[in-house]
Amino acid sequence: xxxxxxxxxxxxxxxxxxxxWRQDRDPYHIWVSEIMLQQTRVDTVIPYYHRFLxxxxxxxALAEADEDLLLKLWQGLGYYSRVRNMQKAAQLxxxxxxxxxxxxxAELLKLPGIGPYASGSIGxxxxxxxxxxxxxxxxxxxxxxxxxxxxxxSTTARKNTENLVESLMPEGKCGDFTQALMELGACxxxxxxxxxxxxxxxxxxxxxxxxxxxxxxxxxxxxxxxRIEEKTILLVRCGDRYGLRRRPKKGLLANLWxxxxxxxxxxxxxxxxQYGQVLTxxxxxxxxxKHIFSHIEWHMTGYLLHVSAEADFPGVLWFDSVEIHRxxxxxxxxxxYHRFIPF
Ligand code: SF4
Numbered sequence: 001x002x003x004x005x006x007x008x009x010x011x012x013x014x015x016x017x018x019x020x021w022r023q024d025r026d027p028y029h030i031w032v033s034e035i036m037l038q039q040t041r042v043d044t045v046i047p048y049y050h051r052f053l054x055x056x057x058x059x060x061a062l063a064e065a066d067e068d069l070l071l072k073l074w075q076g077l078g079y080y081s082r083v084r085n086m087q088k089a090a091q092l093x094x095x096x097x098x099x100x101x102x103x104x105x106a107e108l109l110k111l112p113g114i115g116p117y118a119s120g121s122i123g124x125x126x127x128x129x130x131x132x133x134x135x136x137x138x139x140x141x142x143x144x145x146x147x148x149x150x151x152x153x154s155t156t157a158r159k160n161t162e163n164l165v166e167s168l169m170p171e172g173k174c175g176d177f178t179q180a181l182m183e184l185g186a187c188x189x190x191x192x193x194x195x196x197x198x199x200x201x202x203x204x205x206x207x208x209x210x211x212x213x214x215x216x217x218x219x220x221x222x223x224x225x226x227r228i229e230e231k232t233i234l235l236v237r238c239g240d241r242y243g244l245r246r247r248p249k250k251g252l253l254a255n256l257w258x259x260x261x262x263x264x265x266x267x268x269x270x271x272x273x274q275y276g277q278v279l280t281x282x283x284x285x286x287x288x289x290k291h292i293f294s295h296i297e298w299h300m301t302g303y304l305l306h307v308s309a310e311a312d313f314p315g316v317l318w319f320d321s322v323e324i325h326r327x328x329x330x331x332x333x334x335x336x337y338h339r340f341i342p343f
Contacts, residue, residue, distance in 0.1 A: 137185025
């Protein structure tokens with residue numbers, strides 16, 4: 001595998017995408033981008049990255065940020081624990097490391113939200129350390145390069161790949177090597193049986209390409225099926241104001257704002273039976289929607305309810321549409337109904 005290093009670096013230098021977090025090696029910039037990029041596509045991340053850095057330009061600003069601002073900056077990216085952990089880590093960096101990012105892997109791993117992958121990417125890209133950053137892309141690339149049928153969801157595959165990447169790290173170019181592997185996985189050695197082998201800089205050394213098995217790799221055991229939860233989402237309106245509530249402080253989408261909802265898929269008659277006395281118009285269907293989390297799927301139906309007085313629908317706080325769009329973090333799970341609130 002040593003032979004892949006030089007052509008891969010050469011290809012990366014000539015072909016790398018011009019991404020905003022590649023303009024410098026500031027660990028804060030690398031960190032923000034790496035955490036945003038977990039589970040999220042590059043195109044989606046770019047505007048979020050610019051907005052986040054404009055509002056919170058350094059570790060100190062992140063450590064001191066108001067939670068509502070933080071959640072608003074993350075709205076739409078999902079997996080909100082990522083940004084909460086970033087703030088906890090920023091507070092530790094300020095209090096325990098005098099505001100300077102630690103460089104050693106053991107220290108990086110102590111920070112909330114920084115696991116083996118992020119410690120590898122921050123350590124190698126920002127500080128030039130030979131720490132491997134192995135994610136699904138890198139596992140796929142090496143499964144193909146070595147024509148290896150080990151399940152990439154297994155600890156064995158991850159450990160083996162981390163050891164291999166660490167052994168390949170070129171002195172003085174660790175950050176470039178990390179990014180070159182990421183770039184190869186993102187742009188050439190694509191998932192779902194669609195690798196672009198014809199333009200691959202390491203084709204010559206690829207055992208799956210030689211064996212004609214690239215389309216079959218990697219092998220990955222399927223995840224457990226997601227639990228399905230059915231919900232009826234209520235867009236409750238009184239005059240020009242809408243009723244929203246905070247989610248619980250712990251658990252899924254903790255402390256974010258949500259539209260009120262009821263368990264199960266209810267129809268208009270069910271809602272009239274429950275709220276008929278306070279409705280000024282019949283419930284208006286807003287359609288069906290689905291939202292997929294890592295372990296759960298919400299299958300939703302939604303209704304617009306016009307109520308006669310705010311006090312008729314307890315358990316929510318009332319906001320006009322500008323306040324909702326400017327200040328409240330409403331997770332994407334509710335986007336199919338949140339979009340009916342005019343801006
Ligand atoms: Fe991936 Fe094809 Fe390159 Fe092998 S030759 S690393 S399968 S793109």
